[in-house]
């Protein structure tokens with residue numbers, strides 16, 4: 001079966017209709033990767049995919065990070081009884097990029113819906129290539145040389161605004177990282193690198209830095225750059241982590257919402 005691609009918005013998000021054998025065989029993997037790179041987010045619906053099959057599909061697309069979770073499957077839930085790192089996962093409710101502190105941020109991730117919340121729990125993605133491309137040329141020139149310090153500590157203030165000294169000490173144990181505000185990729189394309197780990201812009205005052213980061217985040221998350229995925233049980237969604245930011249919309253910790261995630265290892269250095 002060939003792939004039928006149905007774009008969900010002009011700039012981001014496509015459903016791909018195909019059959020499970022095609023996905024498992026990897027026969028269309030290069031085409032799927034190209035669509036993922038172009039559209040930022042893709043999803044498959046109605047295919048009754050198992051955990052094992054999810055990992056097989058992921059391996060056709062790249063290397064997986066199997067240190068996380070069980071056999072390449074990590075449970076995303078805000079319920080402490082399901083995932084002991086549930087509090088940390090509350091950070092997923094704020095715009096972020098996965099692994100911006102790593103030398104090579106994750107290429108992407110596969111997310112499969114096992115159970116949904118009665119209300120809330122959609123996931124939003126914004127296309128950070130398109131957001132960069134649409135900036136006025138003088139703004140592109142102004143921000144091109146800027147670098148941003150990313151920190152794990154900063155991202156935790158979204159979850160726990162009044163952290164204790166011990167909590168701050170813990171999160172400061174993770175080294176910070178200086179990253180370009182405009183990420184020039186191996187392909188030559190450029191994207192905005194933003195998200196909840198952004199602490200401050202090197203060389204700017206605290207006020208200027210906060211204002212610029214908030215203004216660019218607001219710019220990048222305008223409706224025209226955003227795809228909102230309204231989950232159905234069984235959906236398998238894949239996002240490009242190097243060309244998007246994402247966040248889950250709020251849902252109750254005891255809602256039962258459960259996603260299984262498989263991470264595609266980073267391929268592109270970020271320095």
Ligand code: SIN
Pocket residue numbers: 076092121122123246247248249259261
């Ligand atoms: C994530 O940020 O990795 C999870 C997003 C979601 O739960 O929808």
